[in-house]
Amino acid sequence: MGSVLVDQTFSVEQQLDDVDHRMERNHWVLNSPEPPAPWQELLRCIRNTVFPPDQQNKGNRKRVCSFLEALFPILKWGRNYKASKFRNDLMAGLTLASLSIPQSIGYANLANLDPQYGLYTSVIPPLIYAVMGSSRELAIGPVAVVSLLLSSLVQKIVDPVADPVAYRNQVLTVTFFAGIFQAVFGCFRLGFFVDFLSHAAIVGFMAGAAIVIGLQQLKGLLGINHFTTKTDVVSVLKSLFKSIHQPWYPLNIVLGCSFLIFLLFTRFIGRRNKKLFWLPAIAPLISVILSTLIVYLTKADKHGVKIVKHVKGGLNPSSAHQLQLTGPHVAQAAKTGLISAVIALTEAIAVGRSFATIKGYHLDGNTEMVAMGFMNVVGSLTSCYVATGSFSRTAVNFSSGCQTVVSNIVMAITVLVSLLLFTKLLYFTPMAILASIILSALPGLIDINAAYHIWKVDKLDFLACLGAFLGVLFASVEIGLLVAVTISFAKILLNSIRPGIEALGRLPRTDIFCETGQYPMAIEVPGILVIRINSGLLCFANANFVRERIMRWVTEENDGIEGNAKGRVVQVVLLDLSNVMNVDTSGIHALEELQRKLFLHGIELAIANPKWQVIHKLKLAKFVDKIGGDKVYLSVAEAVDGSLGSKVASALSSC
Known part of the structure; x- marks a missing residue:
């Protein structure tokens, strides 16, 4: 009987003790200190932006050194750079240049610019990025999607056919604004703007853009003189059917399709045998050399084959005086620059992070934004248009065994030497070859497996993917982006409201x-x-x-x-x-x-x-x-x- 009373007394005491402890923990919740005010959060954000938390307890000298190393990563890894790494970077850079030269000319043509502007864009931006960028594998230069974006948006402001000089100046102005926006995103840790374009939206956008780019290349492949400047598939197909009644020359088709088959075959061989990775990389340059020799020796340009003709050589000329920072089109140029900045950053950071994961290191998105912002601002002052990281060239750079961004420096110097010495040799290069080079790169932009995976995992995400694809295909590039972003926001709102x-x-x-x-x-x-x-x-x-x-x-x-x-x-x-x-x-x-x-x-x-x-x-x-x-x-x-x-x-x- 006594033991029962003891147990009951112990149970009561334990319950009282539990109540006391619970009340104490209630006080912890109720008496927690006040959270920081909004203005304090803003000041902390600015302080962490200028000096990250790991630098705030250091002395002034170390803090400045850390800041410079964060802004110029080459100061950090350059101290341990060895000759063995340079051998790998040299070979990777030369292989990269062999792919970059013909692609740059083709992408400049896609952007409605003269060929040399594509080569200019493969010189200055890679050099700036090599000093400020944090990715070891990312290959910098013009890319197909951004070239198409500029072509479709800027030609609504200025007609490239009626006034090519004003069109070029507008593209340079858009490049300047794109660089400013990118730098601001990085400096103020505004990388979430890039996340407005979800992975699903990018998959759909890239696929739609690839088809539109491919249809645009029919002009060069068929040697058509008059072709639509619109980018939607309906307008392109209408223009194509109308061109059937115009004079056209089958030699363009024969030449373009022959080398397109050659390029696709080398890509197939490179995928089957990893040791032959260099074959699809140098295939575009081989195609340019061979096709140019064929046209020159057979005088095919006299029989209707469209050729590049004059390519201006020399160092990048200054273009600071060509920027249109005043006038009626400044707001439109800024809007186009913002869209271009987001698209370029999204592609570059996605590609850079993919290869950084393979190599096992972290890629700082804000550092990348600052680097790309500066390289595009400087590029706009040196006759370059919007540059970013290219997936196809980055894959070649990675497969070639690059160790650091020195491969970008080697590539830029090689392109510069080509500008100084070899541009006259490009006079007889057929336009059909440039079209075939772009067409051969497009399959990498269409990721059917990713679209199927999105469909299996998240139907609303697939709707954003499909919206971007159809918007780009049947309306325009900006409509496709707008549809994708709208669907993504609707998904967020739906989850928030319900x-x-x-x-x-x-x-x-x-x-x-x-x-x-x-x-x-x-x-x-x-x-x-x-x-x-x-x-x-x-x-x-x-x-x-x-x-x-x-x-x-x-x-x-x-x-x-x-x-x-x-x-x-x-x-x-x-x-x-x-x-x-x-x-x-x-x-x-x-x-x-x-x-x-x-x-x-x-x-x-x-x-x-x-x-x-x-x-x-x-x-x-x-x-x-x-x-x-x-x-x-x-x-x-x-x-x-x-x-x-x-x-x-x-x-x-x-x-």
Whole structure:
């Protein structure tokens, strides 16, 4: 008998001790310090932008050195650069140049610019990036998608046929604005702007752009004189059918298709045998040399074969005086520059991170943005248009065994030597070869496997992918981007307006509470309805939905309607706020309305695990006083135990 009394006394003391500890932890939640004010957060963000946290405790000299090394990574890795690495970088750079020269000329033609501007863009930007960039494999230069983007957007401002000089000046101005935006994104850690284009949107955009680019190359492949400047597939096909009645020369088709087959065959060989990776890399240069010799020796240009003709050589001329920073088209140039900046950054960072992952190092996105911003600003002053990282050339650079960005320097110097010495040899290069080189690079932009994977995993993501694809294909490049971004934002809004609200139950033999839908073995606590709000923000957009959904749930539980035959009576509604990062006044008002309605039904409201900003605002709004400080808990398990033991505690305290 005595042992029973001892056990009961010990049990009572343990329960009282648990209550004391729980109340202490309640005080931890309620008495947490005030979170930083918005202006303090802004100042901290600016301070971390200029001097990252790992540099703030260093001396001034070390801090300056760290800042310079972050801005110019070459100062850090250059100290340990060895001759063995240079041998690899030299071979990679020469291989890269053999692919870059013909591609640069072709992409300049795609952008409606003279051939030399593509070569200029393969000289200065790679040199700037080699000093400021952090990727070891990324190959810098003009790319097909950005060239098409500039062609489609800038020609709406200035007609490249009617006024080619004004068109070129506008492209240089757009390049300047693109560089400014990219640098600003990097300096102020605004890389999230690039994330507006999701992976799914990029997959669809690239595929649509590849088809449009391919159709545009029919002009060079068929030797057509008059062709549409629009980029949608309907306009291109109409122009193609109309050109059938115009004079055209089959030699262009024979020459272009022959070398296109050769290029695709070398690519197939390179994929089958990894040791022959260099073959598809030098195939474009071989095609240019052979086709130029054929045209020169056979005088094919006299029989209708379209040729490049004059390519201006020499160093990059200054173009600072050509920038149009005043006038009626500045706003349009800035808008085009912003779109170009986002597309160029998205492609470059995606490609750079892919190869950085293979090599096992981290690629700093903000450093990349600053580097690309500076290289495009300097490029716009030296007759270059928007440059970025190329997937095809980066893959060649990687396969060639590059060790550092010195391969970009070797490539740029090789292109510069070609500009100084060999541009006259490009006079007889047929346009059909440039078209075939671009066409051979397009299959890499269409990733059917990625689209199928997106369809399997997330149907809404696939809708964004499909929207971007169809928008680019049947409307324009900017419409395709707009459709993709709109669908992505609609997905975010849908998740925000209708957040998940799940009932929780305790897993057997644990204090862990999980969603009963995902874990059917989880046991609901009698008399307590535990609900988790799966939204990062309880705000005006979803507050009323959350309140009404909870009240409907309580009514269903108490009435025992179809689907809940138990008809258990709810005495406490416990809100798990662990996923709610912040709350606004509409959210607080909804919680107050919920508490008032539950009180009228004789039901208590409690909250568990509120985040820093949430509990601070609930205290300021006096909501904690309304529900009682003892109804705010550190965890769901403590809240359930506290609600179940409240009657026991009150009974013991009255004894």
